[in-house]
Amino acid sequence: xxxxxxxxxxxxxxxxxxxxxxxxxxxxxxxxxxxxxxxxxxxxxxxxxxxxxxxxxxxxxxxxxxxxxxxxxxxxxxxxxxxxxxxxxxxxxxxxxxxxxxxxxxxxxxxxxxxxxxxxxxxxxxxxxxxxxxxxxxxxxxxxxxxxxxxxxxxxxxxxxxxxxxxxxxxxxxxxxxxxxxxxxxxxxxxxxxxxxxxxxxxxxxxxxxxxxxxxxxxxxxxxxxxxxxxx
Numbered sequence: 001x002x003x004x005x006x007x008x009x010x011x012x013x014x015x016x017x018x019x020x021x022x023x024x025x026x027x028x029x030x031x032x033x034x035x036x037x038x039x040x041x042x043x044x045x046x047x048x049x050x051x052x053x054x055x056x057x058x059x060x061x062x063x064x065x066x067x068x069x070x071x072x073x074x075x076x077x078x079x080x081x082x083x084x085x086x087x088x089x090x091x092x093x094x095x096x097x098x099x100x101x102x103x104x105x106x107x108x109x110x111x112x113x114x115x116x117x118x119x120x121x122x123x124x125x126x127x128x129x130x131x132x133x134x135x136x137x138x139x140x141x142x143x144x145x146x147x148x149x150x151x152x153x154x155x156x157x158x159x160x161x162x163x164x165x166x167x168x169x170x171x172x173x174x175x176x177x178x179x180x181x182x183x184x185x186x187x188x189x190x191x192x193x194x195x196x197x198x199x200x201x202x203x204x205x206x207x208x209x210x211x212x213x214x215x216x217x218x219x220x221x222x223x224x225x226x227x228x229x230x231x232x
Contacts (some may be wrong), residue, residue, distance in 0.1 A: 030044035030140045032086065036061045037061040039052065045141060046104060046134040047099060049141040049142060050134070053065055053132070058096065060092075062079035065218050066079040066082060067143075070137070070149060072149035076148070096115050097178050098114045098178045099114075100110060100169070103161050107135060108134065108135055108136075108162055114176065114178065114179060115127075125180070128187065128190070130135060160204040166198065167195065170188070176221060182208045
């Protein structure tokens with residue numbers, strides 16, 4: 001079996017999380033039961049929505065999990081996308097340890113989650129940190145997995161929320177209390193990497209650059225538009 005390069009594994013997980021983001025549920029009610037898994041899905045609050053989403057993934061009910069995405073996200077993230085992302089990162093056996101509610105502002109919410117996973121070629125268990133972006137639509141909350149579906153002002157707002165929340169978590173000694181020291185180190189490293197990525201993205205956006213996260217499989221940055229001088 002091929003061994004994992006643990007130095008870069010946390011970054012791979014971050015990229016998998018940030019390539020896929022959640023919002024707007026495909027149902028009108030704020031709660032429903034998934035017939036395949038029997039999971040009671042709640043979307044009345046950001047925290048409830050993330051807990052339900054993680055429960056669906058844990059029960060391998062990917063079709064129902066995909067319904068918790070916005071219509072825009074569902075155009076690029078399907079049940080197969082979710083399943084393949086989990087299998088490729090070998091987190092199909094990951095266990096949810098804690099959910100940490102974050103800020104809720106102007107129809108957007110953040111929720112952090114902590115998981116632990118065991119790998120056959122790594123002693124002990126590995127801590128996994130993640131943050132979900134959620135958006136309210138007609139009284140229900142869903143997870144945003146397509147960042148470019150947001151308007152420019154919304155992107156700036158969400159990035160500001162992410163940076164503030166991540167800094168707060170880094171200073172909160174109780175945030176990782178349910179993890180072992182090794183798991184905490186894993187999760188903290190991922191959180192610090194996320195913070196750096198979001199700070200850079202926010203700085204670039206405020207400087208006038210527009211991010212197009214993925215185009216033909218690669219990350220690109222579009223140059224800001226320059227207004228023509230009418231005096232020419």
